[in-house]
Each structure stands twice: as C-alpha cells, then as structure tokens.
Amino acid sequence: MNAAPLLAYINKYISLTEDETELLLSKIVYRKYLKNQYIVQQGDVCRHEGFITSGCTKMFYIDANGQEHIVMFSIEDWWVSDMGSFITQTPADYHIQCIENTELIQFSYETIEGLYLEIPKLERFFRKIVERSIVAFQKRIVRNFSLSAKERYLVFKKNYPNIEQRIPQYMIASYLGITKEFLSKIKSQLILEQ
Amino acid sequence: MNAAPLLAYINKYISLTEDETELLLSKIVYRKYLKNQYIVQQGDVCRHEGFITSGCTKMFYIDANGQEHIVMFSIEDWWVSDMGSFITQTPADYHIQCIENTELIQFSYETIEGLYLEIPKLERFFRKIVERSIVAFQKRIVRNFSLSAKERYLVFKKNYPNIEQRIPQYMIASYLGITKEFLSKIKSQLILEQ
DNA sequence: CGAAAATTTGACATGACTCAACTGGAGTGG
DNA sequence: CCACTCCAGTTGAGTCATGTCAAATTTTCG
DSSP: OSHHHHHHHHTTTTTOOHHHHHHHHHOOOEEOOOTTOOEEEEESBEEEEEEEEEEEEEEEEEEETEEEEEEEETTTTTTEHHHHHHHHBBBSSEEEEEEOOOOEEEEHHHHHHHHHHHHHHHHHHHHHHHHHHHHHHHHHHHHHSSSOOOHHEEEEEHHHHTGGGGOHHHHHHHTTTHOOOOOOHHHHHHHHOO | OEEEEHHHHHTTTTOOOOHHHHHHHOOOOOEEEEEEOOOEETSOOOOOEEEEEEOOEEEEEEESSSSEEEEEETTTEEEOOOOHHHHSSBBOOOEEEEESOEEEEEEEEEHHHEEEEEEHHHHHHHHHHHHHHHHHHHHHHHHHHSSOOOHHHHHHHHHHHGGGGGSSSSHHHHHSSSOHHHHHHHHHHHHOOO
16 A cells, blocks of 8 residues: 555646655554445544545435435545535535445545645645536436436446446446446347347 | 626625725726627627626527527626537527616626736635525526426516516426426416416 | 356336426516 | 406316336446
8 A cells, every 4th residue: 555646636736845745644544444345334423534545435315215326436545535524524424335445545534634734735725626527417317307317327437438347237226327227228228229 | 887786796706905996997898788688699798797786687699490489588797608608609599688678787808808817816705605506507407397387487487577577478488398388278377376 | 166256138117308388577679 | 247358277177297116237346
C-alpha cells in the first residue's frame, strides 16, 4: 500500500509543497476491508472519509420495503464516505459496503479538520472535487428523467466501461433504478438487435 | 438591493473580518432580471455565479424530444449557476430562467477566483455549501428511485412548503419527473382521500 | 461435485404517459 | 365591462414501459 495515487490525484487540482506533502503523509492511515465488509452502516455516524487505492464499493439506501437502491459505486482514485453523515457527524442515511477486497487511505473527521487548518489549500482541493461530483449527480438526475431504462444502461456502459465486469448485474440494475429482471430483458434485447 | 442577506448567509459558515467584508463588498455586482428572462442559456458559457436576494429561478435541460426537465429551483438565499459550465468555463448543459422578477448578486469567474486568493476562507465557505448541496442531490436520486410519483410530490410539498404557490404546477411536475397531467391526477386523488 | 447465488424467461399487473377534448382564470383591447 | 384569447390545469380513454412473481437455467465457488 502506498500513497502515490492519492498524491497524484491531489496534484491534479492543487500543488502541495514538500512540507505540506510530508504533513499530509504523516496523517495517513491505511485500511483494508474484505469483500462484503461494511465501511459504514445506515444509522452509524460516518467518522472517516476514504480514498480508494484498490477495490470497489457501493453506497446504498434500504427503503421502507427493504429494497436496496445504489446511489454510487466507488473504485480506485475515488472517495468513499456518507458525506451527509460525515460533515454533520450525525447518523448515516446509507450503507457503504465493499464489492471487492478494498484498500483505502482513511482520514478521520478530526484529521481532515486539522488538515484544513494546517493546509488551507486542501479546502480548494475538496471544493473542486465536490463541485465535479455535483455536476455528475445533476446529469444523472436528468438522465433518469429523460432517458429510457435501455438508454440509461447504454450510457452507463459508455461512461464506466471498466466497471461493468467487476459488478454483479443486479447491482447495476439497482444503480440504474430498474429491477434485475428488466435489465436482463434489456440485455437480451440488445443482443437480438445486432 | 443590499448585501446583508449574503453576508448573513456567509457568516453562518465562516467569520469574515471587517477588511475581508469590505473587500468582498467592493466586488459585488447587483443584477436584476425580469420574469421569463434567461440568466444562462444552454450552449453559452456560464460566466457568473449568482446569489439570489429576491425572486425565483429554474434550471432545466431540454432533451432530444424538446422536453423540458427541471433540475432545480433556486430562491432567496440560494445560488444560481450552471456549475458544470462555470467551473470549467465551457458551454452550459442547462438553461437558467427566471420564474419571477429576480434580483441577485453576481460574481464573475475572475472575481471569484480573485476572491479565493485574497480571502482563502471563502474556499472553506464554498466547500461547505457544495458539500451540503451534494447531500441534497443524493437524496433526490434515492427518492426518485424508491418513491412513487405521489410520494415524491408529498415530499416536495413538505420540503418546500413555501415554494409551491410561487411555481406553476407544470414546472413542479417537471421537477418531479412526471407529466403535468399525471400530477393533476395525483392532486385530485389526494383531495378525494381526505 | 453440489449448494447457493445470479441470471434468464414468461405470464400477467400496473403506474405513468400520450393525446385530445374540455374548463376556467387572467389579461387585453374595444 | 364585456368578448376574446391564451395559458394553466383537468379529465378520460387507450397504450406502453417497467414491475411482480414464480419457475427454469446458468454461474460461482467452497
């Protein structure tokens, strides 16, 4: 496990000095989770923000009927946390569970708050990545309204070509907001078409 | 027009010194738009981020079939911009149009970038509000998947009790991702129920 | 190899959409 | 102050995309 991917990622948005890099590295905590392990559970307070160096997670919500709705997947070079819970330090709305064995770099709430004070530039970094993420969520909302299930699936495949093979189909269906049966029908229809 | 609401809003998240407040105020540009006027048009670059002091706007997307899909409404004490376009300074995906006569405080891309350098604390302020905003978008995605149209409408009424009377019903339908006819049927059904 | 999990398939049900006609206010102009 | 138009909202009939449930099949993995 090493922090190179995180540093590379941060340096796409801001430039850290040597001292700042060192300080950041000194706060780093590595953490390994096994497939199916929970990183956060609905109802618990999310105490960490994690940067994935390998593996894959899903964040999902269990509704009143016990059905699971996947809000997002995260893979290498992306963040995991229930942001709502993390920023307010109140109980989480979502579960976060590993789909594969997952390694990540974890920052506790206190560590991050400390780092913001010691390296104010990090505020800029996180602002920028959250901004990007908002743009993606907005697009998703629009797609869910304006596209059919089939079209949404095709967009998903195009946007995340490398993720599809790593994730069971029923989770993709949940992410797309349809049933696993219907996704299966869409796929067989797509095969017939060509 | 005055900047008090903006200052009050900012001070909920960070504390500005007198000098900083003065600097910020010196950059402020007030702007008025009339009902139905566009603040941003799909395809144009969104050059400003605006804080609404009075009025109401909708941000929407026109899909391939010419249908309008409302991504969000903004009212007093909230921001308007096509964030995707603004942060990358590339053409906007969305239209932003006034539903009422609207007054706002506008910051150009250059002004904001300048302010970030002169008042680094503002990075923290914007980080916090974008974090909050992402939480809201995530919740909306989950609601759209796990709730029926009727339930979504009831949630909307509960979350935005004061907005409903200001906005024509067909726009609310678009925001909820349903047709105006169907929302009408939902409402008449709700009346029958009690 | 065998059990459990994931996927597929089919029959049927339904929530939400489409289209078209109708109603009712809110201007506007004579 | 009435007549006219226009836009928002309502209502109903018919349709379609997607869901439900249950059984059959395939894949995964201990």
